[in-house]
Amino acid sequence: MVVLMLLAVHCIYAQGNGTSTPPQPAVGSRDVPVTSVAGESWLSHLHRTLAETSMGKTWRLGPPATLGEETSRVPLEISPLHATQAVTLYGSDLYRLNCRGCHGESGRGAPPEINSVINPVRATSVALIRERMKKSGMDVSRADAEELAGQSRAALLQRLHNGGQDMPPFPHLSEAEIRSLVAYLKQLAGVPGAEHEQLGVNESPIRVGEQIVKSTCHICHSAAGPNPGPQQLMDGAIPPLETLTTRTNRAEFVRKVTQGAPIVMGTPPLSCRGRMPVFYYLSDDEVANAYMYLTFYPPYHWAVVDPAMSTLVPRKDSRGRTEKNRRAHLGSVSALSSPGS
């Protein structure tokens, strides 16, 4: 019964709108240490090609690779303090660094591949559950509404810790970050009063870089692997994260991400526009932090079994292996890895 009602609540919600974030006190987030990024890209994990997905897409490409490309460049704005000064991230920033690459600015995603976050978040609000149920002619007691809201909230937290069917887990987010993020999700979904719950989290620059790399870049870029040549790039190879800090210097790296830059590919090698989306909503400083993170925490060479993965329900991937024997396979590889190697 409760499950049926939950489904009903889920379906009848209208979409909400986000509003701006008023500052609130910041809390520290030292409870999750910074670690290197490991393993194959999320797209490789799903056996999905760049052409087949909306994940990690901003629907903006870099400038065309014309001969006089220098003229279209905007000067970079990297602050000398970006590497040392702590920053306060609000839930809206955590959403931008970790979720926006798939769910977009509005949270609506790209159905049917990427579900909207709006209804599942609205379903965590007792007031909204009661309001909507009433409108659709069903009366629900406060206690029942609270139970439904509690279930929805647990499902949301469970999803962030363990991932979904096709959504990656976020074990690198601390409890404080998740609290701040969930408060913003509620604001985005138009939950009444959510604007008063917004919380800031103090972050080191390296942690900002870690979140960008693990949540956004790792959708397409695997941690480690061979450095592709021009023809392999043309054929669809995506250079692994461990090669990026040698393929590009910091300025080229930042420009590729925030403005887009041509890439040499094909035979004979020619300057092309490339397929990587432009992450125009990341600042130059934030992307410089991602470069610093990749320099100081070089990607692990071998797949490391993520503790969060062990709670995933076994399921078959497209090669017919279950998650469990896939992990056993990865486990035998991870025995060879050691942090910092």
Ligand code: HEC
């Ligand atoms: C790599 C892409 C990707 C990223 C990044 C991502 N998601 Fe998702 N998300 C998905 C996909 C795909 C689905 C739907 C399929 C599934 O459940 O796995 C989904 C579904 C959801 C849902 C809705 C589930 C429902 O009940 O309909 C919520 C809520 C959600 N994501 C929240 C988040 C939050 C919060 C973040 C950032 C911390 C995030 N997602 C980051 C891919 C992503």
Ligand code: HEC
């Ligand atoms: C949607 C997939 C996708 C995502 C997400 C993505 N990239 Fe890329 N990236 C590519 C592809 C494809 C290439 C190969 C070059 C091209 O086609 O533009 C590439 C190439 C690069 C290069 C190499 C440029 C060169 O000249 O050798 C850098 C640097 C880079 N990406 C950084 C990043 C960073 C940092 C992030 C995260 C903020 C990121 N990418 C996120 C797809 C992606």
